[in-house]
């Protein structure tokens with residue numbers, strides 16, 4: 681499925697989302713990256729190592745990673761984004777962030793369980809990918825299998841990856857995962873992060889259908 685939006689519209693959306701993830705503290709400094717699939721099945725992605733992003737800074741790449749005209753270099757994690765677009769034809773937008781609570785779970789090696797009722801159908805369980813050195817070929821390999829069946833992944837000792845049918849969908853996912861991680865952390869501090877029973881989960885899944 682390709683985007684119905686033109687490149688100009690998608691570039692503006694990417695800039696808006698990049699500003700939001702910074703404002704919300706999901707990334708610090710020049711971290712994180714945002715991309716969208718275009719109508720001609722290429723990708724638009726935020727540039728490497730830049731804090732404030734304007735539409736002129738957005739880099740266009742084909743799905744082989746060839747740069748199609750922009751003075752900036754693409755985000756160092758562009759290989760991870762390309763891997764997702766190749767694996768998931770339904771995905772139109774991708775956001776990579778380092779939200780503190782979700783990243784803490786990724787560091788502790790604890791997958792996020794859907795202990796909040798709404799989290800069951802929002803994202804389900806959020807697994808942790810094997811460790812990969814950021815910005816290398818190891819990263820696309822580490823997400824390749826798990827991304828087929830998940831909309832959100834914790835990247836070990838690194839951060840969070842979310843995908844969506846558009847960028848807003850991916851942003852909603854990012855926020856929900858960080859909220860779940862925050863609540864999970866607090867419940868663990870209270871000494872009782874009670875899992876939802878299989879019966880309750882089944883009932884919620886029926887509701888979703």
Ligand SMILES: [Zn+2]
Nearest residue numbers: 712814838839
């Ligand atoms: Zn990162």
